[in-house]
Amino acid sequence: xxxxQSGEETAFVVDEVSNxxxxxxxxxxGGNAYQHSKVNQWTTxxxxxxLSQLTKLGKPFKYIVTCVIMQKNGAxxxxxxxxxWDNSSDGNCxxxxxNKTMYCIVTAFGLAI
Amino acid sequence: xxxxxxxxxxxxxxxxxxxxIVKECIESILGKADYSHDKVNQWTAxxxxxxxxxxxKLGKTYKYIVTCAVMQKSGAxxxxxxxxxWDTTTDGTCxxxxxNRTMNCIxxxxxxxxxx
Numbered sequence: 001x002x003x004x005q006s007g008e009e010t011a012f013v014v015d016e017v018s019n020x021x022x023x024x025x026x027x028x029x030g031g032n033a034y035q036h037s038k039v040n041q042w043t044t045x046x047x048x049x050x051l052s053q054l055t056k057l058g059k060p061f062k063y064i065v066t067c068v069i070m071q072k073n074g075a076x077x078x079x080x081x082x083x084x085w086d087n088s089s090d091g092n093c094x095x096x097x098x099n100k101t102m103y104c105i106v107t108a109f110g111l112a113i
Numbered sequence: 114x115x116x117x118x119x120x121x122x123x124x125x126x127x128x129x130x131x132x133x134i135v136k137e138c139i140e141s142i143l144g145k146a147d148y149s150h151d152k153v154n155q156w157t158a159x160x161x162x163x164x165x166x167x168x169x170k171l172g173k174t175y176k177y178i179v180t181c182a183v184m185q186k187s188g189a190x191x192x193x194x195x196x197x198x199w200d201t202t203t204d205g206t207c208x209x210x211x212x213n214r215t216m217n218c219i220x221x222x223x224x225x226x227x228x229x
Binding site: 034036039040042043044046047048050051054055062063064065066067068069070071072073074075076077078079080081082083084085086090092107109111113 | 150156157158161168169177179180189190191195196206223225
């Protein structure tokens with residue numbers, strides 16, 4: 001899928017974005033257990049790392065990245081999102097990650113300029 | 114604040130207006146309900162769709178993204194963060210936090226101006 005980059009590919013490429021997100025999550029919290037005192041800094045670092053890698057792609061997009069980290073404790077969590085945009089050029093990608101003590105859900109939205 | 118409708122080159126996202134719209138949607142859907150595993154899917158879907166419909170009815174040239182998270186109150190910790198790469202003069206976001214006895218609800222609205 002990556003060869004489809006002949007200079008100016010201006011479509012939202014889900015696989016590429018998904019890999020960027022996975023690396024950002026692994027880098028920030030991979031191997032850590034839920035810790036109340038660190039979680040703020042983790043969520044911030046996941047979104048910032050993801051956003052900076054996305055902007056490095058150099059495509060004419062505006063990006064929104066959100067990250068939710070939840071302690072594993074039996075509670076139910078449901079999320080939904082609805083978007084009003086241009087279906088042909090805009091897109092989103094959600095990555096769900098978990099380890100023994102927490103869940104992490106990161107969503108990246110890309111809107112063509 | 115609502116009559117301030119500038120022309121195309123000077124659009125600002127009116128966060129207060131969006132906040133009110135979303136708050137009303139949440140109230141009407143979750144107002145008197147208790148957390149219910151079977152209904153939660155339908156609630157989150159209805160909240161985002163209704164909020165989006167009302168925002169679009171404002172008739173401004175914006176693209177919108179609305180996200181909603183509903184969580185059962187059970188002592189678990191939940192943290193969310195978001196980061197945006199956009200035009201800070203025209204784009205904006207608004208977050209509404211709501212809760213009742215049995216659940217927490219967090220709705221985020223992101224508005225991105227369309228450049229014509």
